[in-house]
Amino acid sequence: MYVDKERYNLLQKVVVVAIGIVVSFGAVRHSWGLPMVTVLLGIVVLITMRRQVTDVLHDERTVAIRAKAASRTLGYVTALTGFLGIALVELSYRGFTEYRSVGYAFAYQANAILVVYALFVWYYGRQMGD
Amino acid sequence: MENDIRVLRAVKNISQEQLAQELGVTRQTIHAVETGKYNPSLDLAFKMARFFEKSIEEIFIYEDG
Numbered sequence: 001m002y003v004d005k006e007r008y009n010l011l012q013k014v015v016v017v018a019i020g021i022v023v024s025f026g027a028v029r030h031s032w033g034l035p036m037v038t039v040l041l042g043i044v045v046l047i048t049m050r051r052q053v054t055d056v057l058h059d060e061r062t063v064a065i066r067a068k069a070a071s072r073t074l075g076y077v078t079a080l081t082g083f084l085g086i087a088l089v090e091l092s093y094r095g096f097t098e099y100r101s102v103g104y105a106f107a108y109q110a111n112a113i114l115v116v117y118a119l120f121v122w123y124y125g126r127q128m129g130d
Numbered sequence: 131m132e133n134d135i136r137v138l139r140a141v142k143n144i145s146q147e148q149l150a151q152e153l154g155v156t157r158q159t160i161h162a163v164e165t166g167k168y169n170p171s172l173d174l175a176f177k178m179a180r181f182f183e184k185s186i187e188e189i190f191i192y193e194d195g
């Protein structure tokens with residue numbers, strides 16, 4: 001069966017939405033059997049359909065776009081969670097909030113992201129001649 | 131960086147979609163290169179040069195700064 005790019009992209013969106021609905025439903029019902037089956041089925045459907053696509057779905061430009069988007073996301077999310085974490089910890093010490101543990105979680109998460117980022121920079125730097 | 135991809139494509143009478151298929155990229159990438167919004171990698175630039183039987187310098191005009 002021939003699947004063109006537009007049809008594959010549409011199918012991808014439908015599968016992701018369907019998985020989201022079933023997983024949400026499972027979370028509300030505290031039932032994980034159906035969501036797990038749906039996720040696996042969705043992956044199988046997407047992989048099967050992906051193999052039928054002969055059009056080019058990704059190239060160097062889409063990779064560059066995603067790299068830029070990922071870099072911006074990393075920067076903003078890390079800065080936001082770091083700031084939020086420090087603010088919550090500080091406010092909890094001053095008695096304005098009780099979310100000190102949440103603050104620490106955010107702050108540690110921001111640090112962890114930076115550590116992982118530094119490791120990847122080191123790894124890819126070595127691969128590219130550092 | 132400017133380029134003559136659109137002109138060369140017109141000479142060969144092929145669409146962006148056809149050129150994209152020949153080079154193994156998306157039509158959007160060809161459009162982005164033609165309009166100067168995206169500078170292709172050296173790899174893609176060589177592929178384009180070979181396809182149009184030109185040198186890279188004949189297709190792409192590099193301006194300092």
